[in-house]
Amino acid sequence: MYSTPIVDADFEKVYEPAEDSFLLLDALEQEQAYLQKTFKNPLVVEIGSGSGVVTIFCHKYIIPNGLYITTDVNPHACKSSKATSIKNGGANYLDSIQSDLTTSIRNNQIDIMIFNPPYVPAEEVPEIPQTEDDYKWLDLALLGGPEGMDVTERLLNNFDSILSENGIAYILFCARNKPKEVTEKLKTKGWNSELVINRKAGWEDLSVYRFFRQ
Ligand SMILES: C[S@@+](CC[C@H](N)C(=O)[O-])C[C@H]1O[C@@H](n2cnc3c(N)ncnc32)[C@H](O)[C@@H]1O
Known part of the structure; x- marks a missing residue:
């Protein structure tokens, strides 16, 4: 069990x-052996990296190269994310x-994509604030539109042009995002998936799926 990086x-x-x-x-820790065996020097892209905790953990322990x-x-x-890396x-x-x-990022370059999206159902996805000192930046971390899927859907619909030939994606969902329906729909577009991990956290039921080409 690796320790969680200290964030800045x-x-x-x-x-x-x-x-x-x-x-x-x-x-990611669970996937370590598979990732190290499958990818030599992958381009890893984390979308919505926030504090950088996930990327830095991945770089430090899971895919150092x-x-x-x-x-x-x-x-x-x-x-x-940069500051946490330096720390x-x-x-x-x-x-x-x-x-x-x-x-x-140029099309079809990403080997491993990771996204913990704004998945909480809400009336709408907030507008991007116009100034850096706006207090609303945090809203963008959580609120994902009526089913919490507005931002994630835009990504899922474009896997074909985003991921490299053998590229994969790790996406986190909550139960209200209806992940099983989402994975079935993706299957019709040529993308298989596997449930990597599921956990109840308070009132939330969270899952991470790995998506890969059929
Ligand atoms: C739930 S937080 C996850 C933060 C971090 N990855 C973690 O796991 O602690 C979601 C992040 O996605 C970012 N985000 C929201 N919409 C985005 C978009 N359209 N493109 C890129 N990042 C986005 C937010 O600013 C926020 O940092």
């Missing part, structure tokens, strides 16, 4: 690691880009 973040502006983050760490890019719409999260010894190859999903 202002939790009034950046998502504080919580049960969902820790579930993702456990999922990967190239890493993190993206987040929240500029404070991008700075934190933990620094990664040789890690960049943080402020962008929507993977739109800043």
